[in-house]
Amino acid sequence: MPDPSTTRLGLYKSKSDGSELVNYTQDIGQNLDKLDLAAGFQAVTSTTRPAAPYSGKPIFETNTSYRSYFSNGTSPASASWVEIPNSSGTFGGNLTLAASSSLSIGAATLTRSSGGSLNSNTNYQRTGSASTDVAYSTLVTSDTFDRARIYTDGKLEMGPGNAARDVNLYRSAANTLTTDSNFVAANLFATGWKNLASYGSFQNSATAGSPTPQVQDVTICGLKLRFFQGVVNLSGVGTGGYAFFQWNAGYLPTYERDWGVGGQPSSASYRAYWATSGAWGITGQAASQTVINLDQFSPIINPPGTL
Secondary structure (H helix, E strand, O other), X not given: OOEOOOOOOOOOEOOOOOOOOOOHHHHHHHHHHHHHXXXXXXXXXOOOOOOOOOOOOEEEEOOOOOOEEEEOOXXXXXXXXXXXXXXXXXXXXXXXXXXXXXXXXXXXXXXEOXXXXXXEOOOOOOOOOOOOOEEEEEOOOOOOOOOEEEEOOOOEEXXXXXXXXXXXXXXXXXXXXXXXXXXXXXXXXXXXXXXXXXXEEEOOOOEEOOOOOEEEEEEEOOEEEEEEEOEEEOOOOOOOOEEEEEEOOOOOOOOOEEEEEXXXXXOOOEEEEEOOOOEEEEEOOOOXXXXXXXXHOOOEEOOOOOO
């Protein structure tokens, strides 16, 4: 009965008391083959890894740009392989660093603070091929949409996390910062331009022209101003009062508003009124008038209702 084989490579050992004759094939040849196979990393493919590796057995795969592994000796053997990062193959595992460790690439170093945030000694730069490429985004656990997203052109979008992002901030032209959404500051609020037809209906055959009639509220230090823009087409206008729009309930003034259009009251070409009934009209105009340019209307101070 021979002595027990070696634990890692299974090298054959003849009986130590000298009673067993030496057999070259058994005692020397096969042991040399095993030693040769165990020397350094064994070349394999991803489908021909050793079926019974010893603990610590190193291999590299010739068909995956030389991804390298060692066996941790666990069973089954197929699950015992632990990948070793190298500069040739693409690392396919998870790389875990201790909390106090750092990752350095040239002069750039990435570390973890005691609070859990990642810190860098240099700036982060995202280079995209298009201005619509995403440079950075954030989500809260269980979110289905990015809550915040920054694009490579600097545009910022934000949303609730469970629906599409609905507010933005971006550079629209030189020295111009723009948002397509409502903007609120401590002493400044602007609703953005809204379709006039959302707050009432056109009257007496008047219709929306081009540009579309719009309305916007701007609040500055507690003072609300209502601005108008766009064109209203008129029909059957006389020289007397002509109501072209009826405001919805909630937008009725407590007293009639009256102002000149196209200049100061003394030089206005005609006058506009906003009655307590919600009727919005003009008076003193020429009978041939066919359009109203709302850009010529003065803003209303502290108007009724909220846009």
